[in-house]
Amino acid sequence: MATVDLDEIRKTFGGSEVLKGVSLQIADGEFLSLVGPSGCGKSTLLRILAGLETQTSGRVCIGGACVDGRRAADRDLAMVFQSYALYPHLTVAGNIAVPLTMRRLSVAQRLPLVGRFLPGARARRAAIAQTVHETAEILEIRHLLARKPGQLSGGQRQRVALGRALVREPAAFLLDEPLSNLDAKMRVHMRAEIAQLNRRLGATFVYVTHDQAEAMTMSDRIAVMMEGEILQVGAPAELYDHPAELRVAQFIGSPAINILPAETGADGGIGIEGRPTGLRALARPVEHLGIRPEALSPCDGDGLIAGRVRLVENLGADLFVQLEVAGVARPVVVRLTPAARPSVAPGSLLRLRADPARITGFDVAGKAAPVARLAEAVADV
């Protein structure tokens, strides 16, 4: 259990810079998700933290001590791989025991055949078997201990890989897309379980995923990474409600945030397609407005935007309606309650208003730019 500090980490692979100065402070016991699209350098960063890869520059500190130049085996971390990386010829018990035999037995005691008969080996092996059983109990895989990985389902292998990480008490747990090989149902189940493990153990978790839903549901904090840089770090709600960048806003949330092109007049008034919105840019001119699907609602008056219904998706608890809006390339998505269903037949016109407090402005560079309601504007925009 320890803090993890990454300071200005850079990594170059054969001329191309994969990590461009990544800094990240992770608190003791925190569940931090590193989320971003495939190929943005998440695994590379995690492998540098683990010591499996050497950074080109920058520093890695664990528990306050800088561990650069220390090999992975000496960093006291546990890691779960996307491929699980189980030893195929060992039983489940054998797999889970490896980290313990490597640390608790001497080199001589680990020798095949003769090692067992050395003084002390028997007692230590018994203790290891005991710990393996306790870990298996936590993960409910006791009945699988005698099997080989090849005889297990994907979800069971996942648990064994977790077991191999949990069996020690490492400084931190590193998980690299551990759920991406599971089916959808299993994934939802396991993400709750992993989050619970973090609370129960009080251990530091660094969780890499490309799935924003995983990051949103499991984490204390999320670091959004793109093209080798961290764009924003914050609690899930903060990232969702106050994205610092257009790219973050678009990456977090499903269905995705609606991005409406906007123009800012000389007086700071913001318009869409030439029509005033009743909003005003506070600092910099605003180029885009981001509005979450649930921040939009139907209205009778003119509203903010209007469009024709293209598609209605009924998810049971929610109704997602896609609108064709003039001047907006992608369909605008609105979340409604199923009760609103009769009023949104495909082809019908729908006028929408938005909660001004939940509109985010973005400037020409894609950075969040503050907006406020015009003083003289009517109560509802």
Added chain:
Amino acid sequence: MSDAPPLPLAAPRAALRPERTQARAGLLMFAPALVLMLALLILPVAVAATLSFTDYTLGRPDLHWIGLGNYAEILTRPSYRKMIGVTVLYVVLVVPASVFLGLGAALLIRALKIGQTFYKTVYFLPVMASLLAMAIVWEFALHPTLGLVNRTLALGCGTALELWPWFARGCAGGFPLWLGDRDHALATLAFIGIWQSFGFNMVLYLAGLTAVPRDLYAAAEIDGVRRATERFRLITWPLLAPTTVFVVTVTTIRAFQVFDTVEALTHGGPAKSTYVMIYAIYEKGIAQNLVGLGAAITVVFLGFVMLISAAQRRFVERKVQDR
């Protein structure tokens, strides 16, 4: 429905049983393959097995059944008993060395950052070169007086190497005759056999190594496996087990089949110290026309090979169950 009278069926009987027509067509289609297999693969072995119970000699018109006579001769005559011993000894000398050198070379080459292709090509050269052609080089190198080997050894005389008793004896009384020495001939042939075959095993192991997931090594490092030997024991060796079974089988069968170096360099001598089975088959069955005896040795040889294949199958089946 059920009490309706059965309709008269005009269709031919065969059409009622499509599976039978299909079976007949299938039989017809695989018949050529079956005939070829019988004629080319099974028949020769059957002929050899039959001849092994006769005293058939090429050129002599008559042929007598002598039952197990040929086999009795193989088992009782010292020269044939020695033949089996020599063959097995050759296999025992060649197989472990060739397999472990192949594995070692593969591991070393994989660890290289540059020059992998160069080493692969160099180690594979002896495999590609005809052993008969290379035998000339070996004969030349191993010549007792003019050969490169003994002349190089002689250079060491008078140096600290003489502290080694074997070396001192060589300096005093001459170095071994190698191929001409009954105590050294088989070991020398085995050396050439290893030299020739380990490159092939290296290639098989290189292929096997590419199938070992890299993540496993990363996982082992995280798990605290620090030493290369333990990494080898935990991951490389077990994951290469299928390759090893295959490599050992192929190398063993090929070592049992050693012939070209014997024919080119020793002709089974001196004093039958290199009289291996295939050479005996060749000498009896083809050079001396004693077909019956040659066939009996062939059957014994095939017995050995089948034994090895059966052992390999058992290994593979056990592995499959393990997974």
